[in-house]
């Protein structure tokens with residue numbers, strides 16, 4: 001089990017004169033947002049991940065979600081991504097974004113959280129998710145909604161803001177009917193669509209697709 005000390009925010013009065021205090025404030029704020037993101041994702045996914053499941057988190061970023069699944073649900077978790085920002089001690093592999101380094105039907109749960117709209121080839125990611133998922137397993141895909149004008153404005157606005165901090169661009173957002181067509185093309189059947197709400201008024205509306213091998 002890995003633990004890391006969260007940065008602490010400086011007393012507010014130090015912000016009046018100290019650039020270093022601003023840096024500490026920003027680090028503490030970022031850590032709070034990051035931890036809240038992992039906790040929220042965990043709470044949303046946990047009902048769909050059986051205890052002890054063999055899981056791969058595709059596009060795992062820092063791996064914190066996978067670590068929560070291991071520590072709280074006893075899951076056997078592997079992380080993969082196209083870049084290495086892993087901060088955990090979980091097994092992690094950088095891959096080419098197209099061919100998952102896993103055997104066929106290797107996993108009970110394949111997690112693809114907010115990844116497809118960043119992927120150069122989202123269909124390849126979905127086909128691979130289908131391949132490595134067991135026949136009785138599930139692929140769990142979270143996405144940001146763009147079905148209404150308001151959702152589109154929030155989703156694009158948020159990603160423009162995200163890109164300024166992380167240099168992480170996006171390729172394509174899709175409406176629900178287009179995702180459904182994409183899942184079908186990859187051999188995945190939509191079992192459930194779970195609205196996940198939003199972090200705040202200006203944040204994207206999120207949705208979880210629970211997919212079964214067709």
Ligand SMILES: C[S@@+](CC[C@H](N)C(=O)[O-])C[C@H]1O[C@@H](n2cnc3c(N)ncnc32)[C@H](O)[C@@H]1O
Nearest residue numbers: 058059060061081082083097113114115118119
């Ligand atoms: C918005 S982040 C989401 C990270 C994490 N899943 C989460 O929910 O916090 C998008 C992630 O997708 C990764 N990514 C982009 N293209 C990918 C691909 N083809 N396969 C796997 N991951 C990819 C990025 O490197 C990044 O870690």
